[in-house]
Amino acid sequence: MRSTLIIILACGILSLNSCSEPQEETAVTESANDVVQPSDAQQSPQTTQSDHGDLEESDAVPEKSGDHATHGHASHDGTGRGHSEHGDAADDKSTAANTKKVAIGERVPDFEVTIDGKTWKLSELQKNKALTEDGTLVLTFWCSFCHSCRHVEDRLDTLAKQYKQKVGVIALDASAGETTEGVAEFAxxxxxxxxxxxxxNGTSADIFGTRVTTTTVIIDKNGMLQYRGQFADRQHPFAEDALRAVLAGKDVAQQETRQKG
Incomplete structure (x- = not known):
């Protein structure tokens, strides 16, 4: 009887053990599945973040230095300005800096002007007998759009007629933008x-050291500067007085007066 009970108990234990093993496998499988699922969930956000990062990079493409340089040069070239104009301005400043202002009693250096479309050097004008008898010149800075020139030009024109073929009296227009046709029409x-x-080019203005219209200079027959300053004021005909002294071979009483435009 006792042995029978032992056998029954043993069978029961074996039966319980055999039932519990599949459950453990199922539990392990389920546990493994539970571990994999969180892993998948973690991978998914990483992939999404990586994709989003790529889009952000494509939306904000960093500008390459080469592209920037090309764009910069294109903008200058496209305007047709910039470097070329900057270069010209630098050249003008360099020329002005290298041009020494002539002093009273010094020889006036040669420069070029255009009269009625023809180019003349100062030295050529002094030798032109149809203009001046002995090379004496009176140059008054003038332009067609200057208000103060309107107060001087008639007297200058009268002086030119008075000394025609004896003294070269000339209106000197050193203003940029003036043309032969334009000034001829105005005259x-x-x-x-x-x-x-x-x-x-304004070379003459640099040589004589003036930026004021109606400034007048007188050059004697030897090419020396004898007068620089106002053409005249209400009381004093400075240029005419200086010219008479030069032609008479005398010293000019007032060799320089305040330039006033």
Whole structure:
């Protein structure tokens, strides 16, 4: 009887053990599945973040230095300005800096002007007997759009007629933008016959050290500067007085007066 009970108990234990093993496998499988699922969930956000990062990089492409340089040069070239103009301005400043202002009693250096479309050197004008008898010149800075020139040009024109073929009296236009045709038309309207010389580069203004229109200079027969300053004021005909002294071979009483435009 006792042995029978032992056998029954043993069978029961074996039966319980055999039932519990599949359950453990199932539990392990389920546990393994539980571990894999969180892992998949973690991988998914990483992939999404990586994709989002790639989109952000493509939306904000960093500008390459080469592209920037090309763009910069294109903008300059496209305008047709920039470097070329900057270079010209630098050249003008360099030329002005290298041009020494002539002093009273010094020889006036040669420069070029255009009269009625023809280019002349200062030295050529001094030798032109149809203009000046002995090389004496009176140059008054003038332009067609200057208000103060309107107060001087008639007297300058009268002086040119008075000393025709004896002294070269010239209106010297050193203003940029003036043309032979433009000043000829203006002179015709005003009835001016005084020769008008164009110096678009402004070299003469640098040589004589002036930036004021109506400034007048007188050069004697030897090419020396004898007077620089106002053409005249209400009381004093400075240029005419200086010219008479030069032609008479005398010293000019007032060799320089305050330039006033």
């Amino acid at each position: 015709a309207k005003k009835g001016l016959t005084v020769p008008i010389a164009l110096d678009a």
